[in-house]
Amino acid sequence: MTLTTKTEDEPKFTWGTGADVLVQSILREGTEVIFGYPGGAVLPIYDALYRKKVRHVLARHEQGAIHAAEGYSRVSGKPGVVIATSGPGATNIVTGLMDACIDSLPIVVFTGQVARPVINTDAFQEADVIGITAPATKHNFQVRDLRDLSRIVKEAFYIATSGRPGPVLVDLPKDVSAEQIEWRSEKVEIHLPGYHVPGPANEKQIHRLAGAIERARRPVLLAGAGVLHAKACDRLRLFAQNHQLPVVNTLLGLGSFPTSHPLFLGMGGMHGTYAANMALSECDLLINIGSRFDDRLTCNLSKFATEAEIAHVDIDPAEIGKNVPTKYPVMGDAGVVLEQLERTTGSCKERQEWLRHLHTYAQQHPLHYENRPEDSTIPPQYVIERIRHYAGSDAIVTTDVGQHQMWTAQHYQFEHPYHWVSSGGLGTMGFGFPAAIGAQIAEPEKTVVAIVGDGGFQMTLEELAVVTELHLPIKIIILNNNALGMVRQWQEAFYEKRYAHSIPSFQPDFVRLAESYGVTGWRITERDQIDSVLESAVKNPDPVLIDCRVKQMENVFPMVAPGKGLKEMIGV
Amino acid sequence: MKRTIIAIVSSNPSVLGRIATLMSRWNLDIDCLTMQKLGTKEGTSDISMLINVEEAHQTEQLVKQIDKLVDVISVADMT
C-alpha cells in the first residue's frame, strides 16, 4: 500500500533535530494533544515540544497517560498520542497497549530508547521495548535511521487508524532524536506492502447474507464496537428498522443503538439481559456486526446460538470463524457492509410473532434489584439510575472494571454513540478515571462522569493532580462497597464465601484524599443525600469526587455462571 | 497432521521473531523452518515452515494471524 500526501505550512529549508522532525510529523497528522511523561531518553523530544508549544498533558504515571489517550480516542474517534521514556516509562504503558489492542483503539505511542551505540548493552533504562510490546500492539517500529522517521510516523498513524484500529508503538533511540538534520519539506510516502485494508465486501457474500435475512423467521442483530469504529450507528438503526431486526449490544457496542428503541433488547452475555440472551439462544439467524464473539458474550460456546445460522461481518478477517463457525462470512467495514446490505436485502418474512415473543421476555424479566427505602444501605444500581437522572443521556460515562462497571452497563441506558467508555477485552482496573480525563479533554463542554470502584480507583488515583491542574470538571463517583466486589461475588458464588483478600481492612479517606489534590470531595452515606449531592455535583463547574457508600454484599445479576450457556441465567 | 506454511515477508530483523511469537502462543512445535532472501524481489524474504497441528481449522486460523502481521506480504498453507 502506498499513499502520498503533500506537506504544507512546513519550514522550507532549515536545520533541526530528529525530535523536531518527530513533532512536525505528529502535528502533520492533525494531533491536537499529546499525553505523556518525560525522562532521559525523551529529553530531546520534550525540548522540541517546548519549542513548538504543543498541547501536552502531563500525566502522573505513564499508565494514566495511555488510558487518558484511550478515553480521548473512544470519544473523539481520533488517534490518541502518547510519549513515554525508555525502560520503566515504556514498561508502564504495556497494560494500556494491551487494553487498546484488544479493544481496537487507535493509539500511537512514542517511546524513547537508549542511544543506538549502547542498545543491547543493558544500558541505563534500556528495555527491549519492541520485543515486549510486539504482542500488545498492532505493529511497532524502531527508528534506526533518522531519514526514515517521518515515513515511519506516517505509517504508524495510518496503521493505527485504518482497518481494525489498534495501538502502534514507535521506539526512538535518543541519539536519533538528538541528531541534527537538514529539514526539507518533502513528500512523505508510506510503503506497507504487507498491510491491506479491506474495501467494500464481496457482492456474492452480501447477496448470500441478504437472502438469509429475507428468509429468517427469528433473526437477531448483534452489534459490537465495530459499528462505532465504522461510524455506522445511523445505518444500523435504519437497517434494523427497515428489516424488523431486534438488536443486542455487546458491552463495548453500547451506545451504537438507542436503549429506548423498541427493537433494542439490551446487552448480551454473562451479565446481559434475559431477553438479549434468549434472543441469542433462540434465533435462527445471528448477524454479528463488528463484535468478536468474546467469551463473556458467548459464554459456553457449545451451547451458543445452537439453533442459528451465523453471519459475521468484520473488517478483520482473522476474527471471522475464530470462535464460532460462520456460515455467512462478510469481510468489510460495518458501515460499507450495512449500506451494501440495505441495497440488496429485499422484503423479509413476517416477524411480528418473534418480536412479540422477545418483547414478552423483556417485560417478564426486566433487570431488577432490591430497593427498599427502609433499608439503611444504598443499592449501587439505584445510585446509577440517579446519576443517569441528573447527568442525562448527553453525559459521557466512563467506568473502571468490576461490579460497578456491569451495573453501569445495565442501568445507565445509553442513547448516543461515543458516550460510553469502558475497558472490555482486557478488563483493566485503573482504566476508568484516567479515561475520563481523556474524554473530558476531547469534549470540554460535556458532562463527564467517571463511575469507579473503591479498588480500581486506587490504581490510578494519582491522576487527580491532572484534574486540578487542567481544571477538568469531571465528576468522579466511587461506588464504594469497601470490597473488590466482583472478586468477592465470585468467592461468594463459587468458593463458599471464602473472601480471600477481597475485603481490604483499610481504605483511604477518599474525601480528604480528593481535597489534598484540590478536588472537592463529598460523601454519601444515607439515601436521602443521594439526590442533593448528585444534583449539585452535576451543576458544579468544578471537578468533584463523591465517595458513595453502597451495600457491600450486593451482587450483579442476572448472571451466566462459568461453563453455562446463555440460556442458563441465574438471578433472572 | 503436517502442514507446510509459506510466507513472503519484508526482510527485516523483527519479522521472524513476530512469527515465532505466534507459534509459541499457539503452542506449536516447528519441525523445520527456513528463511531466505528472495533474489527476485529486493527487500523481501521467503519463510517456509513445517508444523504439526491437530486439526486443519487450526492452520486456517494460524495463517490468518500470520497474515495480519504488517511485515507479512502474503502467506498460505501450501500442504
Ligand SMILES: Cc1ncc(C[n+]2csc(CCOP(=O)(O)OP(=O)(O)O)c2C)c(N)n1
Ligand atoms: C489490573 C487488574 N487487577 C485485577 C483485576 C481483577 N478484578 C476484576 S474486578 C476486581 C474488583 C474491583 O473492585 P472495585 O474496583 O472496588 O470494583 P467493584 O467490583 O467493587 O465494583 C478485580 C480485583 C482486574 N480486572 N484488573
Ligand SMILES: [Mg+2]
Ligand atoms: Mg469495590
